[in-house]
Amino acid sequence: MNVSTIQSIYFVGAGGIGMSALIRYFLSKGKRVGGYDRTVSDLTEQLNREGAEIHYEDDVRLIPACCRLPEETLVVYTPAVPESHAELTWLRANGFEIVKRARVLGEITRHSRGLCIAGTHGKTTVSSMTAWLLKQSRVDCNAFLGGILKNGNSNLMLSADSDLTVIEADEFDRSFHWLTPYMAVVTATDPDHLDIYGTAEAYRESFEKFTSLIRPGGCLLMRKGIDLLPQLGQGVRLYTYSADEGGDFHAENVRIGNGEIVFDFVSLDIRIPDIRLGVPVRVNVENGVAAIALAWLNGATPEEIRAAMASFAGARRRFDFLLKRDDIVLIDDYAHHPAELKASILSVKELYAGRKVTGIFQPHLYTRTRDFAADFAESLSLLDELILLDIYPAREEPIAGVTSRIIFDKVALEKKILCSKEELPDVVRKGRFEVVLMAGAGDIDRLTESIKQILENTLPFPPSPAARHFKDLRGVACPMNFVHTKIQLSAMQSGEELEILLDDGQPINNVTRSVLSEGHQVLEQNPIDTYWKVIIKKG
Numbered sequence: 001m002n003v004s005t006i007q008s009i010y011f012v013g014a015g016g017i018g019m020s021a022l023i024r025y026f027l028s029k030g031k032r033v034g035g036y037d038r039t040v041s042d043l044t045e046q047l048n049r050e051g052a053e054i055h056y057e058d059d060v061r062l063i064p065a066c067c068r069l070p071e072e073t074l075v076v077y078t079p080a081v082p083e084s085h086a087e088l089t090w091l092r093a094n095g096f097e098i099v100k101r102a103r104v105l106g107e108i109t110r111h112s113r114g115l116c117i118a119g120t121h122g123k124t125t126v127s128s129m130t131a132w133l134l135k136q137s138r139v140d141c142n143a144f145l146g147g148i149l150k151n152g153n154s155n156l157m158l159s160a161d162s163d164l165t166v167i168e169a170d171e172f173d174r175s176f177h178w179l180t181p182y183m184a185v186v187t188a189t190d191p192d193h194l195d196i197y198g199t200a201e202a203y204r205e206s207f208e209k210f211t212s213l214i215r216p217g218g219c220l221l222m223r224k225g226i227d228l229l230p231q232l233g234q235g236v237r238l239y240t241y242s243a244d245e246g247g248d249f250h251a252e253n254v255r256i257g258n259g260e261i262v263f264d265f266v267s268l269d270i271r272i273p274d275i276r277l278g279v280p281v282r283v284n285v286e287n288g289v290a291a292i293a294l295a296w297l298n299g300a301t302p303e304e305i306r307a308a309m310a311s312f313a314g315a316r317r318r319f320d321f322l323l324k325r326d327d328i329v330l331i332d333d334y335a336h337h338p339a340e341l342k343a344s345i346l347s348v349k350e351l352y353a354g355r356k357v358t359g360i361f362q363p364h365l366y367t368r369t370r371d372f373a374a375d376f377a378e379s380l381s382l383l384d385e386l387i388l389l390d391i392y393p394a395r396e397e398p399i400a401g402v403t404s405r406i407i408f409d410k411v412a413l414e415k416k417i418l419c420s421k422e423e424l425p426d427v428v429r430k431g432r433f434e435v436v437l438m439a440g441a442g443d444i445d446r447l448t449e450s451i452k453q454i455l456e457n458t459l460p461f462p463p464s465p466a467a468r469h470f471k472d473l474r475g476v477a478c479p480m481n482f483v484h485t486k487i488q489l490s491a492m493q494s495g496e497e498l499e500i501l502l503d504d505g506q507p508i509n510n511v512t513r514s515v516l517s518e519g520h521q522v523l524e525q526n527p528i529d530t531y532w533k534v535i536i537k538k539g
Helices: 017-028 042-049 086-093 101-109 123-135 172-178 200-212 283-297 302-311 338-351 366-380 424-430 448-456 480-490 506-517
Strands: 008-012 032-036 053-055 073-077 097-100 113-118 142-149 154-157 164-168 181-186 219-223 237-242 249-257 260-266 271-276 320-324 329-333 357-361 385-388 416-418 435-439 468-472 497-503 521-528 531-537
Touching: 008 017, 008 086, 017 032, 017 042, 017 101, 017 142, 017 154, 042 053, 073 086, 073 101, 086 097, 097 101, 101 164, 101 172, 113 123, 113 200, 123 142, 123 164, 123 283, 123 302, 172 200, 181 200, 181 283, 219 283, 237 283, 249 283, 260 283, 271 283, 271 302, 283 302, 283 338, 320 448, 329 448, 338 357, 338 366, 338 435, 338 468, 357 366, 385 424, 424 448, 435 448, 468 480, 480 497, 480 506, 497 506, 506 521, 506 531
Parallel strands: 008 032, 008 073, 032 053, 073 097, 113 164, 113 181, 142 164, 181 219, 219 237, 237 249, 329 435, 357 385, 357 435, 385 416, 468 497
Antiparallel strands: 142 154, 249 260, 260 271, 320 329, 497 531, 521 531
């Protein structure tokens, strides 16, 4: 495959976020681009306006004339497209060169210095942050992103001068093994895509192989504490990062208030004070540390970093605020794995402490639902109330006995509803909401506009009497867990409620006994896997 000599590129699965970045790249190089996707979307329509020829029926007759000559055309496909696809079958039978998206991305970036960000979750935000920091500095960069950066409304950045390329390194189908990183980040290795990997061990080993691909003279930046044994070649440095002290790069002096998050970035040889997050949620402290570390290692100055972090608007569908009023908030998030879903929910509850948080969640894939049903239920039990949609199948066929019900029945909430996409608008019209988090990797984003309109037209409600303060005390030993509880209660009014999370064993027994002895009420005390959720009413 020599992409420089190819005249036309035909994309099967053109609407995927990774495919669309390649389409934009080849259009920028003056190539003729056609493609198929099964669904019309804002993204595919935008690509057509930019010069691509994309259609939406699996019909060989619709392949553009410019993409019908095997000797001039490269066919790129995504693994999400089934092997039985009629166009793919015809293209194979007629001698076209057909390659996966990951191989093309690896080919067009192998001569640049790749900054490759991998991980079960967090990679889109870290990639987008890193690209924005470098783009706003004198260093500059190219970027192939897995989300639409709201600064610039694109998932592709090009530079005439920089040889740095920020790449979101996707582990699905082992795609990231086609890359040759100069520097790499691994954000998380929580098991996923077990339909591809089979076991959690094989999934982790795939990341370890990815680390072996880093070029001599480069480095690996991994989140402190993740399950990973790097296989680094000679001359490759290893760093860790964390949201708190402990990582080689970490945050200190984190300040949260008035809708802002500010922290100091600290490493072995520099401290950059007063970093203000443009998207102020707790999880972005950790993401920000990783992105700042990459930018700093590649020459961005503290002043450039501080200014760019404050102006970073985020990636679309990554903690994306669609509605932000005093009485109602709507957030759209791509979270589709139990760990990232948990992080998103806890971030929302911290940001909007004392307000009722409702989750609208669409599970993604039958296999993921089957493999992680209990973990999803545990994460969703952190909400105040849940609206659970049917599974989005994507590339998969149904599995007997696997529906959203297997999550729903395990969720430890009094207020929970199971409904279809078609029923959702009516459910929302009848509800009373304060903070709504819509999450999932399927087509739930196509519902956000209608839900936003319903919420916008809802008359403001007074604060819900069920709204609670929130404190996560897991990992806090006795007696400090009660000390933190007592401090929180002292700042509350009589009759207000506090939700706390406590470890099993002595912590739950100590805190509940102490709370009762001080004249407060324990309204609810429910086990969730290895910890407890306790709701206290101040006396």
